[in-house]
Amino acid sequence: GNSVTQMEGPVTLSEEAFLTINCTYTATGYPSLFWYVQYPGEGLQLLLKATKADDKGSNKGFEATYRKETTSFHLEKGSVQVSDSAVYFCALSGGGKLIFGQGTELSVKP
């Protein structure tokens, strides 16, 4: 069946550091891929998405590229800020349903 695997957290970085959060998936067919972000005490918000191979999703300085050959959708940001501290979820869409990874907690220190 469909599944998503993310790198375990927590990830702790200093402000302005480079961020990578790894995400790989298993799916039949060609799912759409998503990154959601959850700030403390809030629900999930869509951060970015990609709908086909080689697509790059981007938003707020975050980027992720849909790599079909490696079944990956790694999240990157060149320079993180304290305000980026949150939990990040990778997800795929299968049959209209979202299947989430376990989430990766990011903590950015000043």
Added chain:
Amino acid sequence: DAGVIQSPRHEVTEMGQEVTLRCKPISGHDYLFWYRQTMMRGLELLIYFNNNVPIDDSGMPEDRFSAKMPNASFSTLKIQPSEPRDSAVYFCASTRGLAVSDTQYFGPGTRLTVL
């Protein structure tokens, strides 16, 4: 738009009690989803509705859980009787459709604690 509205935000109850969680989706959204988030199992889809009709309830853990959507602007998730292992954050989400261009919008969640 007010976004997806959930109530209550926090609920503490004792084992054996009935718990009802409420959700108001975004107006015009035809799909409504209920998720459960725990440390052990992450985010799980419990059930989703299309035009108020339950489409897939395969994620509902057991008969103690039930969900209804009596109209387009209201849904409930009920647990009766509640057990400590039901403690989790329950999210409601809604979307206009299931096309790739459609985004699921999440509510702030209800944190349930069963003692």
